[in-house]
Amino acid sequence: MPHQPETLAVHAGTEPEATSGAIMTPIFQTSTYVQSAPAVHKGYEYSRTDNPTRTALQTALAQLEGARFGLAFASGMAAIDTLTRLLKPGDHVIAANDVYGGTYRLFERVVARYGITFSWVDTTDPARVRAALRPETRFIWLETPTNPGLRLADIAAIADLKPAGVQLVVDNTFASPILQQPLALGADIVMHSTTKYLGGHSDVVGGASCSMMRKPTRPSSFCKTRWARSLGLWIAS
Amino acid sequence: MRDFGGMISFIHAEGPEAAQAMSARTHIFALAESLGGVESLIEHPYSMTHASTADSEIATDPALVRLSVGIEHPQDLLDDLHTALG
Numbered sequence: 163m164p165h166q167p168e169t170l171a172v173h174a175g176t177e178p179e180a181t182s183g184a185i186m187t188p189i190f191q192t193s194t195y196v197q198s199a200p201a202v203h204k205g206y207e208y209s210r211t212d213n214p215t216r217t218a219l220q221t222a223l224a225q226l227e228g229a230r231f232g233l234a235f236a237s238g239m240a241a242i243d244t245l246t247r248l249l250k251p252g253d254h255v256i257a258a259n260d261v262y263g264g265t266y267r268l269f270e271r272v273v274a275r276y277g278i279t280f281s282w283v284d285t286t287d288p289a290r291v292r293a294a295l296r297p298e299t300r301f302i303w304l305e306t307p308t309n310p311g312l313r314l315a316d317i318a319a320i321a322d323l324k325p326a327g328v329q330l331v332v333d334n335t336f337a338s339p340i341l342q343q344p345l346a347l348g349a350d351i352v353m354h355s356t357t358k359y360l361g362g363h364s365d366v367v368g369g370a371s372c373s374m375m376r377k378p379t380r381p382s383s384f385c386k387t388r389w390a391r392s393l394g395l396w397i398a399s
Numbered sequence: 400m401r402d403f404g405g406m407i408s409f410i411h412a413e414g415p416e417a418a419q420a421m422s423a424r425t426h427i428f429a430l431a432e433s434l435g436g437v438e439s440l441i442e443h444p445y446s447m448t449h450a451s452t453a454d455s456e457i458a459t460d461p462a463l464v465r466l467s468v469g470i471e472h473p474q475d476l477l478d479d480l481h482t483a484l485g
Contacts (some may be wrong), residue, residue, distance in 0.1 A: 180429060223464070259457045260457060260459075261457070262448065262449070263444070263448050263449035263450060263451040263452050263459075264448075264451070266449075266451055266452050266455065266457060267451035267452075270455070271451075282456055282457050306400070307400070307406065309448070309449075309465075310408050310444040310448065310449060310459060310463055310465045311408060311459075311463075312407075312408050314400065333432065336404055336406055336434075337400050337404055338404070338435075341400050341401050341402055341404055341452070342400045342401065357433060357435070358433065358434050358435030358436075359405075359434075360433035360435075361435070361436075362435060362436060363436055363437060364433060364436035364438065369435055397462075
């Protein structure tokens, strides 16, 4: 039987450490892992890609969002920037017309230089989202509640109207998975600045994205580009 | 969204200068970017977190004040806001 969010928030992703029984996940301060034969290892090759400390956090984030997997990034902006690598020149994005200033700046001043266009839409009205769709639309980017206006979008209604080939991405930073699980409402990807409610103590900077995709390998660039932005292990702990 | 969260935004009735001034007058609400911590924060998005949207099609109202409400005692937070609002 699946556990309630309060229980997951405490226990998800954590197992007693194998050699000592330590209840908290150790900080595996290692860059590389010994292999028993070439390409034969225990699932860990190099800490930029995977590290047990980061795995524990990613498992917890995925479970809290009801996702199949989660990825932890060095910041929320690193997570957003990496998600934009799913786009290619000529693609179009529908984005909420009230978003974090850093998101707007990244989209219009950096990503737009690569031939990707953005429509800033009042996403409180699903009809306006539908009207903004183009054949080349690949992302619908929601914040709900929005930052700073705290406007709400109907995630399920927008998921229902979205054509095949369009990914619905929800920045769930303001609600946190305790108040809202976008994937259960039909979103394809949910992302966070984990600096905020998931961190909760103003003492770390981090980010995350979670998806129902079975593995974070589609397209492969998604995984490759995030590798340089993985969350540090001391913060993951 | 299943319930209310901890964020509050409001447009100061006396305009942008009053919004900026009150943001600097609280004592428990710390004037800082970010949100979601146990401690309460106040900020002026137009000149802080959302400065990059100024003069754009999604520009933030310059009279908007954003609060991240922490877990201090509610009466202490209300008193702080009342004092700052004058």
